Amino acid sequence: MGKFVLRCAGCSKEQGPERLGCAMDLGLLRADYERKRLTPAPHPGIWKFLDWLPVNGTIERFTGGPIAYQSEGLAGELGLKDLWIAFNGHWPERGADLPTCSFKDLEAPPTVRRLMEGGGRDVLVVSSAGNTGRAFAHMSCLTGYPLVLVVPSSAVPKLWLPPGDDDPSSIFVVSVEGDYTDAIQLGERIAAKRGFVPEGGARNIARRDGMGTVMLESVLAMGALPDRYFQAVGSGTGGIAAWEASMRLIGDGRFGSRLPVLHLAQNLPCAPIYSAVHGGAPDPKCPSGMYDAVLFNRRAPFDVPGGVADALAATHGSVAGITNREGEEASRMFEDREGIDIMPAAAVAVAALVKAVADGSVGKDERVLLNITGGGEGRLKRGSALDRLEADMNVPKGEGTELIVNKANHKLRKAKRAGA
Structure with a gap:
């Protein structure tokens, strides 16, 4: 593409521009962009950061992006003098306009745009x-x-389309009995078939750099890198993205020279990354009973080069374990103090901040960035009629792929010919 090269975080060798992994080791690939200074482009939302996204153009119909503001309500409750909130969701009064109410809206556009620019016509496979x-x-x-x-069968009720999305003919939904890991495994088997392409998860630089725009937008608002960064994680990819964006901002030279300390959070007792750091293992019943099952991923990129462990080591970071009750209390506190509902995963991050303030890990004068990874869903649903996506197929755990592939191809034939 000319604007960046891919390098392995493990061996540092340059890789092909479309690769998802290194041929030499398990290291994550990282984009090394030609432009080293953060210069917003004249585009809306995430596209203002086009110089640091692995695409050459935009998707005109998508204009959303993160927003950041200095907190008064929650900051006052916690006694913090410089608390900033990165809000990713639906909050019209604040200018927040992510259509599906979470920061996953920052990952999908550059991923799809990258496929389109690569001339691909293969069906994209996403597990969620x-x-x-x-x-x-x-x-x-x-x-x-x-x-x-x-998706796991338990996640089907979470699938809805925002207002205006009236033609889901390009989507084929497979519901699998089991948890997220089972959905990932089935998705990998489908993506290995001819005519299909994997989304890539944590290994996809378009996803990571899309999430990294949270840090970029926040630093533009704050004028400097934060001292501390709080986020709830499932795979930990968002934490890696924040670390990588921070390194680019340090390379810019105008926003500070010290990496923010990463404070990642998971939902106990279903917390594989927390267990990897502190010892122990998730409850065998997981993800049953979780405050938010999106935070449970058995296959987090923890100890790969450039993964979660490296991010925590580089930033002197930590991982907090949050109970359901702590998350629920934090959710109520945030809505009461800031005036907007948030998703359970975001409440886990709020609870981690509350804990860190209480135990003295965060100084009252430090610049703190809290990533609210999803919010305003309740607000959106109260004001809009949303269409739900139904499963095209319901399959048992361990199901083969032949029938799924045949049925998907039959439904998606027109979309494949259109090629986006």
């Missing part, structure tokens, strides 16, 4: 526990790009 699925389904509706969406 809910939020990611909504974001990619919306992008498929906007562009016509064909999508197979694989």
